[in-house]
Amino acid sequence: MTFKSSFLGVAPVPSLRRRAAATLPSSLFARSMLATALGSTTLAAHAQTAVPDATALPPVVVSATGYPQALSQALPSVSVITREQIEASGAQNLTTLLQQVAGVQVTSNGGPGQSGNVFLRGFGGPDVLVLLDGVPMNAQDATGVAYLNNFTTDQIQRIEIIRGNVSAIYGSGAIGGVVLITTRQGSKTPQASVSVTAGSRNTATVSANASGQVGHTALQAGISRYTTQGISAINPAQLGNANPNANGYRNTTMNGSIVQTLAPGQSLGLRAFRSEGRASFDSYGSYASPTDTNLSRTTQDLYQLFSDNQITAAWQSHLNASQQSTTNTTQNFSAFPYSSTYRTRVQQLQWRNVVALGAGWTATGGLELQRQSIASITGSIPGKERNAKAAFIGLDGSFSGNEVQLNLRHDAIDGYSGENTGYLGYGRELGAGFKAIASYSTAFNAAPLGYLYAPYYGNPNLRPEKAHSVEAGLQWSQGPNVWRATLFQTKATDQWQYDFTTSTFQNIASSRTRGLELSGRGNWNGWTYDANLTLQQPVNTSQPGDPTLQRRARSMANVSVQREFASVLYGASVHYSGPRWDNGPSGRVTLGAYSTVDLTASGALSKDWSWNARVQNLFDKKYQTVYGYNREPLGVFLGLTWRPAL
Template sequence: MSKALLAPAAIMLCGVSSLSLAAEPLSVEPLLVTASRTVQTASESLAAVTVIDREEIERKQAASLPELLRSVPGVSLANNGGPGKSTSLFLRGSESDHVLVLIDGIKVGSATSGSAAFQDLPVELIERIEIVRGPRSSLYGSEAIGGVIQIFTRKDGGAGLRPFLSVGSGSHASHSGSAGLSGRAGFSWFNLGVSASDSDGINVKPRSASGYEDDRDGYRNLSASLRAGHRFANGLELDGNFLQAKSHNDYDGVNRRRSAGFGANADGVQKVAGLRARFAPLEPWQVTLQGGRSEDKSDADQDGAFYSRFDTRRDSLSWQNDVTLAEDHTLVLGVDHQHDEVNGSTAYAEDSRDNDGYFAQYLGGSGRHDWQLALRRDDNQQFGDHETGSLAWGYALSDSLRAYASYGTAFKAPTFNELYYPGYGNPELDAETSRSLELGLQGRPGWGHWQLAAFRTLIDDLIAYDASLEAPNNVDQARIRGVEASLGSQWLGWDWNANLTLQEPESRGGSHDGNELARRAKQMLNLDIDRAIGRFSVGASLHAEDQRYDDLANQSELSGYASLDLRGEYCLDDEWRLQARVTNLLDADYQTAAGYNQPGQAVYFTVRYQAL
């Protein structure tokens, strides 16, 4: 796989670069806030970042958030059987619970499992996604070892009332729809949206899997979002956000003599609500106050009877102060508070905890130099204090070429499952800690943009299952080394965007010394090409990964694969569009988690409307 596909693809990246010198410039550089908790452009950020906006979401015709994220450099996914099924995201080879997820600034995810339900978040209600690769615990605290993903719900700033809608249908008896209304009057604005999807799905387990149900495992989702805000005459800005996603998932079960029953299904709810106030007491001093709550709920049934309930809640408060000391010199000071709480049918020895974080950041620049320094102290109710820090420096080699270097530490607090799940948890666990070094080079010449980053991360006290204790334990160390390359340009009338990730996620120490970490590919390639021809536009996406192992012992191997998607669009007028796409065109047969099928070739059609 790697020799036949990924190596030529890397050569192709260089070829595109050399043939693009006369091409037209690409779109305006995006803004982001996640990398520093302040507004920056992508080129100003001293980190490897990716921004996915609404235009790209609709251009790619993605049906789910995991579909979008798998095209990001450094992202590898493990999915248990197609749309709506449990999905783990590994960022730069770190663990699936080593990525911090925010929605409109509010931290989300399950306090029991430690992961966010990416598969349930409605892509039709998303305005923008910011992905920051590399440690960010010095700004956000626990979980940000591999990086941060922040999702912003839809916000249309156009004047007047602007409705939007979409209706889709396709393979596997799949149907989808969304509708919404945005508006602005004076200094007030709002965006209200709903979306729904329904699919019969695929048979998650292979037909050869003995004892499992031979049927399709469907998925349904109903979601709604609301964002609104107002700017007062004195400069005070108030805005609020709300998102709720309800899902129903069918699973393959086996008879009662095995681990699950027939007719297994689960109803889930993801909910997040927040309120933010921004004002300037003095001209150089900007204050941001934000509070919110996120919830992750799941009720499971099997054999027609109730089986289990998990209900976790996270309440958060944040006070941030941005002080402009001089031009290109900003001091950021803040305090974060988080309260986690667990309820449900399983009794935990401890069912709540608090964490207080205090952080400071200095952003500066002089001539061709710029830098970012951050320090943070977290006081966790269960396992004490943790100090993290980061230092980054950038140097502009020219007006369009910049180099940067960064070093950062991070930590991950154990989850409630790891600490207290009955018959499994280990309350003596320590937090996982990491040290990361990154060197990068990025350019924005007239023909496009490119970035090259090399990184190395050491994770200590990695939590893994210890057979001698029959419980989780701090038994391992992990070392992850890698290189990411990305390129975007225009050539022969086509828009080209490509990225290549080469990484070595390895276990260090213990009985698995030198083994690859489970479910993480070592080589990943993404290539997108698009072209507009009058009212028509066409495009294609290629995603390829080499082999990986399903277990830390490296006994169960998952083969590499390549998946090719095609898409097309016709604009009836400035407001109405017809879209069509074919996913997995070559009907690749592959698994990203052992024993769980992935969808084969499928066709989908969508009608979209957006008022001007």
């Protein structure tokens, strides 16, 4: 498994390596910490086999503090999905992976490529911050989402998900949590692969990746193409006048990087990423017709220049300048045609530092400057832009069986007064692998530019959302096994909601989510497992009556197991979601509870060739996450990968 230097912020300094080595087996330190933090690619052993061993060693995370540490050491609640797990799952879309994570709920207006939302502990939309190689992906439009349904998995190296309020670490938008995505990167040794997948609904994927090093220059390039006939997004029996045809989707993703080592501990790099998705979608209602055609195109670009510098033996610095843009085009061909194109952009300059203080303590800190903007090509949204500046510091360490993490951050965003946020976490070793964990944190979220300035419903006087959270948990860890039980509560005020009286967004909502989260992953008697259960109460505290928030389930669970038999890795996953309510044409309706089962298998055909298979929704369960919108039925997909020895 590997990281981007931009995602990590910095490579670990020697004392951090020693600290990690003291808490992890030496084999993990050599294979995971060094390969991850120093930017090498997946180990050759994994490159030559389709039987990954993703949890045979304790996983390493960087999102909780900004530098590598064992998952069992992290005080915030973190989940990690490695490249090996992505390949073993056979999942072709990012949201398919995310719905297996504790506390995560995915909704979609149909099949692949359709609009949707991702909720973390009951918070969604602009309250879930998404970072790609350390750069915010949430659009500055009237949705505030990161369009995760437009992400395929072939060019993703790693995903980390922090559940809960971490605004003091990552800034505005992290009330519900953070999804950190790392794209694939290069290696020092030459590597190449070509993969093809085909299956139900005329689904096909072709991807190619290559990397290596020439002298002091490391190169990487990858491209993937995903196409599917899809399904009919809308059920015409529930929502009238909808087009019953299948809504197809195609996506092309490109990723590349070049990193030049200037001197020992000094490197300069350039990275580029582009994802372009095109889909047809359905509309309904009095202005729609069964013959209507609707098309959408979403393009996400990221360009990044970065420098990693070892200032001293204890101080590592990372500086990056980046630009991320999301462009959306919507076209309707009907008796009432329309077309719109708009682009949101975030230009970011960030400086991050990690300093080993000695005696088990580490300090982090840095500065960040963003230029956020939105522009409408068709003129429906006036062009707007603003500056966002931040300074942040952190301190993490342990003494006499106690672990403390403190993060403070100050954000200054045009149009708002300065906002201060904090995170205080504490862990106490209890012996026999048990640890008690508690934390308190505050958060805020500045309204996207589309919420402020969109014609008709924008409100430039919106105040930022505010939140504070408390958590208490008990963790047990031994070797690769990490189990945690967490009680959590987050209260949010001044939340944005569309007000039908004024026909604009207003600060009229407040909510609270509290619950119990159980999660565990590891190995047992040759079985690899990952299981979680979330019992939550996401409620609207500003509304009388039944306060449960729309489309949020009060109970969710996932169980995944893998076992190798005769050189073939077999896997099974079960996903459960409890009932939820939604709005229908005649008022409130209940979306029933559902369970889906997926099966996977993978193995090696030879030294250079491997195969994988995935059965999705084995029992062809019919379910909806948004009223009137269908989800994927039974599907079977087969893949073949060639990794030549170079």
